[in-house]
Amino acid sequence: MRRIAAPAARNLSKVARVMFTADGDEVAARAGASVAAALIAAGRPALGRSPRDGRPRGAFCLMGVCQQCVMRIDGVRRPACMVEARAGMVVESLA
Ligand code: FES
Numbered sequence: 001m002r003r004i005a006a007p008a009a010r011n012l013s014k015v016a017r018v019m020f021t022a023d024g025d026e027v028a029a030r031a032g033a034s035v036a037a038a039l040i041a042a043g044r045p046a047l048g049r050s051p052r053d054g055r056p057r058g059a060f061c062l063m064g065v066c067q068q069c070v071m072r073i074d075g076v077r078r079p080a081c082m083v084e085a086r087a088g089m090v091v092e093s094l095a
Pocket of ligand 1: 036058059060061062063064065066067068069070079080081082
């Protein structure tokens with residue numbers, strides 16, 4: 001049986017990366033990835049908190065419909081799954 005390497009198992013050193021800041025921490029993202037995908041890949045699945053009960057809130061649809069992933073990106077509230085991660089951008093969770 002032939003084994004197929006998962007994308008994450010391939011040589012990641014050749015993948016272009018960008019660095020941005022999320023809630024004060026530096027996060028590395030693959031070039032072309034959305035902010036939400038980059039944060040999930042970095043082990044940060046909680047993108048914000050529920051305004052009703054304060055529980056962690058993560059991405060749900062990843063296609064811009066549910067608005068579960070809204071964050072403040074460079075000072076503007078936007079769905080993180082619809083914004084491409086770019087070098088130097090500042091991302092903040094909403095309370
Ligand atoms: S995860 Fe649904 S809009 Fe981003």
